[in-house]
Amino acid sequence: MSEEGSIDYDFDEDEASDFSFESDYDDQNDNMIDTPIESPKDKTDISKLAKFKKWTTKEFINENFINAAVKLQNLQLPQCNLEDLLIMLHQLKWQSEEVINNYYDNYDKLMNDCGIPKVKNNVIKEKLEYSCPICCEEYDNIKTFQLSCGHEYCINCYHSYLKTQLTNGQLIRCIDTSCNLTIPHLLTQEIFDLFSQDVRDPAQDFFEVPTANSKYAHNMLLSSAARSYINSKKSKYKWCPAPDCENLVELVDNYALHLDNDDDDFDEYLSDEESTLLDPSTNNVKDKSKSPSVDRPIDISLTPIVSCGTDHQFCYNCQYENHLPCPCNIVRSWIKKCKDDSETANWIEANTHNCPKCLNSIEKNGGCNHMTCRTCNYEFCWICFKEWSIHGSQFFKCNNFDKSEKDAIELNQKQKRVSLQRYLHYYKRFAVHESSMKGDMKALDKINQRMESFMSEQSKQNLSNLSWTDVQFLKDAFKALTNGRKTLKWSYCFGFYMKELIFAEVFEQTQEHLNRVVEDLSKIVEEINDKKNNDRSTELIMKNKKALISLTNAVTKGQQSLIQCAESGLKEERLKFDLSI
Amino acid sequence: MSLAKTRLQEERKLWRKDHPFGFFAKPEKSADGSLDLTNWRAGIPGRKDTIWEEGIYPITINFPNDYPSKPPKVKFPENFYHPNVYPSGTVCLSILNEEQDWRPAITIKDIVLGVQELLSDPNPDSPAQEPAWKAFAKDKELYTRKVKEQAKRYQNYNA
Numbered sequence: 001m002s003e004e005g006s007i008d009y010d011f012d013e014d015e016a017s018d019f020s021f022e023s024d025y026d027d028q029n030d031n032m033i034d035t036p037i038e039s040p041k042d043k044t045d046i047s048k049l050a051k052f053k054k055w056t057t058k059e060f061i062n063e064n065f066i067n068a069a070v071k072l073q074n075l076q077l078p079q080c081n082l083e084d085l086l087i088m089l090h091q092l093k094w095q096s097e098e099v100i101n102n103y104y105d106n107y108d109k110l111m112n113d114c115g116i117p118k119v120k121n122n123v124i125k126e127k128l129e130y131s132c133p134i135c136c137e138e139y140d141n142i143k144t145f146q147l148s149c150g151h152e153y154c155i156n157c158y159h160s161y162l163k164t165q166l167t168n169g170q171l172i173r174c175i176d177t178s179c180n181l182t183i184p185h186l187l188t189q190e191i192f193d194l195f196s197q198d199v200r201d202p203a204q205d206f207f208e209v210p211t212a213n214s215k216y217a218h219n220m221l222l223s224s225a226a227r228s229y230i231n232s233k234k235s236k237y238k239w240c241p242a243p244d245c246e247n248l249v250e251l252v253d254n255y256a257l258h259l260d261n262d263d264d265d266f267d268e269y270l271s272d273e274e275s276t277l278l279d280p281s282t283n284n285v286k287d288k289s290k291s292p293s294v295d296r297p298i299d300i301s302l303t304p305i306v307s308c309g310t311d312h313q314f315c316y317n318c319q320y321e322n323h324l325p326c327p328c329n330i331v332r333s334w335i336k337k338c339k340d341d342s343e344t345a346n347w348i349e350a351n352t353h354n355c356p357k358c359l360n361s362i363e364k365n366g367g368c369n370h371m372t373c374r375t376c377n378y379e380f381c382w383i384c385f386k387e388w389s390i391h392g393s394q395f396f397k398c399n400n401f402d403k404s405e406k407d408a409i410e411l412n413q414k415q416k417r418v419s420l421q422r423y424l425h426y427y428k429r430f431a432v433h434e435s436s437m438k439g440d441m442k443a444l445d446k447i448n449q450r451m452e453s454f455m456s457e458q459s460k461q462n463l464s465n466l467s468w469t470d471v472q473f474l475k476d477a478f479k480a481l482t483n484g485r486k487t488l489k490w491s492y493c494f495g496f497y498m499k500e501l502i503f504a505e506v507f508e509q510t511q512e513h514l515n516r517v518v519e520d521l522s523k524i525v526e527e528i529n530d531k532k533n534n535d536r537s538t539e540l541i542m543k544n545k546k547a548l549i550s551l552t553n554a555v556t557k558g559q560q561s562l563i564q565c566a567e568s569g570l571k572e573e574r575l576k577f578d579l580s581i
Numbered sequence: 582m583s584l585a586k587t588r589l590q591e592e593r594k595l596w597r598k599d600h601p602f603g604f605f606a607k608p609e610k611s612a613d614g615s616l617d618l619t620n621w622r623a624g625i626p627g628r629k630d631t632i633w634e635e636g637i638y639p640i641t642i643n644f645p646n647d648y649p650s651k652p653p654k655v656k657f658p659e660n661f662y663h664p665n666v667y668p669s670g671t672v673c674l675s676i677l678n679e680e681q682d683w684r685p686a687i688t689i690k691d692i693v694l695g696v697q698e699l700l701s702d703p704n705p706d707s708p709a710q711e712p713a714w715k716a717f718a719k720d721k722e723l724y725t726r727k728v729k730e731q732a733k734r735y736q737n738y739n740a
Contacts, residue, residue, distance in 0.1 A: 134649055134685045136591035153686075160650045161685055168680060175686045177676075 051252040052316065054309045060230070060248065061222050062213045065089065068096050076100050083184045087114045090171050090185075090225055115173055115182035117148040122187055124155065124194075132157055134175065145191065147183060151176040159195050162188055166220060169228025188221045238319050240308035247308035249316060298570045298577075300327050300563070311479070322483075323490045325566030333579060334493040338427065347420060356385045419581070426496035433489035437482055440522060443529040444478045447537065454538045473545060477521065477552045484518045484555040487562055494566060497581060503574035510565045514558035521551040585648040589618040592689050603637070604693050619644045623693055631701035632728045636735035640672070640696060642689070649685035652677045655696060662731050664703040664714040673709040674699055 055063075069085040077085065077100065085099070091114045092098040102110040111118075123146055130139045132154035139154060146152040151174050153161075158175070162183075165172045172188060174181045216222055230237045230248060240247045303324060304316035313322035315331075323331045352361040358376035369382040370391075379388035451471055491511050498504050524547060528540045541548075569575030589608075596606055603626035611617040621642040627633025638661075644653045655677055656670040657663070665673045675681040676695050708714035716724035 134588065136588045151686075157649075157685060160647075164650050164679065175684050177682075177684050177686050177691065 052304075052306045053250040053252045054307070055248050055250060056309050057223060057226055057246045057248070058217070059309075061216070061219075061226050064094060064229075065222055065226065066213050066216050068094060072096055072099060077103060083186060084114075084116050086185050087116060087171060087182050091182075094229060112180070115171070115180045117181060119148060121148045122146070122184070124190070125152075130154065143194070147174050147179075147181045149174055149176065149179050149181050151179055155191065155194060158191055162191060166224045169224045169226075172221065185216065185219055185221050189216075189219045192220055238306075238314075238316055240310070240312050241314050241319050241321060242308070242310075242312035245308060245310055245312055247310055247312070249306045249308055251316065297573045298327050300325060300567050300570060303327060313483070322486055323493075324487060325563045326490045326494045327570075329579075330493060330497050330577060331490070334496065337423070351417075353382070353385070356380055422581075423496065426492045430489055430492040433485045433492070436522065437485040437489070440481050440485065440525060443525050444481070446529055447474065447525070447541070448478070450537050451541065471541075473549050473552065474541065477525070477548050480552040480555040480559075481518065481521050481525065484514060484521070484559045487559045488514055488518060491562060491566075497577045497579060499576045499578045501574060501576060503569050507562075507565055507569060507575060510558070510562045514555070514562050517551060517554040517558050521548070521555055524548060524551070585644060585646055586618055588649055589644060593618070596689060600690060601694060604697075606642070606689055606693060619646075619648075621689070623689075625693055625697050625700065627732060628697060628701045632725050633700045633732055635729075636732035638700065638735050640693075642692065649687075652679055652683040652687070653692070655692065662713045662727050663700065663710075664705065664717045665699060665707060665709050666713075667709040671709075672696060672699070673704075673707050 065086070069082055069089055072085050072089075073080060073082055076096075080088075080103075088099045088103070088110065089096065091110075092102065099110075125144050125146075127142055127144050128140065130142050130144060131137070132139070132142075132144075134153050134157040137154070137156075143155040144152050145155055145158045153175055161175055162172060172183045173179065174183070230239070235251070237248050237250050239245075240249065305313055305322050305324060306316050307313045314320060315323055315328065317328050318331055320331060320335075326334070348361055352363045354360065355362055355371075355373040355376065355378060357378035357380075358373060360373060360375045362371065362373065364371070364382055370379065370388055371382050372379050380386065381388055381391055451474060455471070488511070491507075491514075495508070495511070498507070524544050528537050528544065566575065593608065600606065604624060606621055606623035608616045608618045609620040609622055621644075623640050623642060624637040625640060626637050627635065639658060641656045642653050643656070645651045655672045655674070657666050657672065659670045660668060661670055667673065674695060676683060676687055676691070703713075703717060705714070705718060713724065713727070716727060
């Protein structure tokens, strides 16, 4: 569970832990990201109608696990206690229906499978002179733990057992091999807490009215159960790909037609989209009858960009950061290109020759044309690649010159060189923005910290009535800068695959504009953060407030217009991709 | 002394006091002559009235540092003929799998008895090698012959 986060995040959390039994519809809708609905009739625009819901891991556990148990207790199974209901839900993969059915149809088996005994007597004891059968240590004074079965082991052994069992997200049973009893969720946490270093603030607990949700607030077993549950439903839930972010996004409703409400459908849609987009022959399909939608132009407004509770935007389809203006297939192709060694291979092609005998790569960096391969000792002529012995032993003279053959080789090499340079051109810019983005983040983090301490200082001394809304512009600048860089970064990937059409220049101009404003904004941030200006940073921030605000707007606008330019260009086919590069 | 060592010493005591008939299990000697408690050698007798009965099959048991949190690794000799033994000799058994049924309370006695049971009662759902698994599933005659041949080879194995 992530405890860091912006103010909004904390606010959301409070709201979520404020347990309401039947969460009303409007409330849920706040979390929905509605993507604009333009033409509901158009069947191909499925992702436009998709609805996504943001979750933090904590909210997810509260809603789907704890509230599910509370609901069962309040409505269908009031005779059960919450612990047992949680175990039953956990055992039956969190399906309330299954719990109710099994409870009434097959009670004994359910209790047995869940490892819930009729009489409960789980105890953590303080013991003198105890010898544990697991670690075989003789303790003078030790805590032990046993479930109702009476299988008693020392708390150290239980703790390391729990730690290893935690990884698979299943219910945890008694250590004894033949014993099926389950350790209740609260107890697992109690044991972990015995070993935990950080002590929770008692004041916080004092003000908190203990609810079902707060009792389980830090339950590690539930977190691990949530992880494995979410991972097992990959098409419905996607983790936010941002580093250290523990939020996820749920696909609530992706269907233009509410006919088939199962996961396969979306997968199908995705793979369908994938295949049409990935197919380089998309623009001149032979068999139109088979896939009528294949010929349609690319529409990047369909890219399912979602944002998690902490405002990290990502593509639900690729589970990769927001890569607009690039469509998903271009992104995949680019990532693959950057990852594999295709460019290394290109360099080798462009700059080396193979030994005609053993085919080892040789780079000639000087010397005469009489080559001796270091690997196989074959002697040959660098000009004609034939055996050296036919060239005589006097001075160099190669008459075995076949012009057309030679030209073909050179042309090929030249093309390879140009293509390599082209790739490097775009890759360099792509990479520069990526690394600048990281630099900016660090700088902005520092500024944020400084602002915070400045604000608290000010309010302590009652020096000013600045409120957080007055420095909101800093946060906005932060967001605009990183988002602007991200778009710019991907626009170079876009550029790499772009065909040289007239409209391409318009795209490049828009890109150039965004580049300029992003750099300007970044420069101010850098200046504020400069060590030389350490003492004046808050002063500089306030002084540059106007410039920061206007540049923030300019960046956001520039970013939008670049994406729009790409979007309309692709839609009206003024821009096209060449995937054969 | 590490947790593993204390427990292993206790395991050794327990084994010497009492162990199932026909089995043996003991720690290997290290180069300097002292006992290496993390590496054991053991012999598993084939069950009476099964095709495995004539042999005493050698295994090595290797205990990791975080034993008993993590299970030990049990190996037969390479290319041992059994559907659930990998070509490397590693045994595929749920109680020896951390993600499956391993629990810290499992003792060496449980392990060797578990392996003995696996010998004459293979699990066709988790094949670990092709020859034995195929024969077991499709050609019982060949399987029986091979197992008996192997039993002869291990007839005289002992400590």
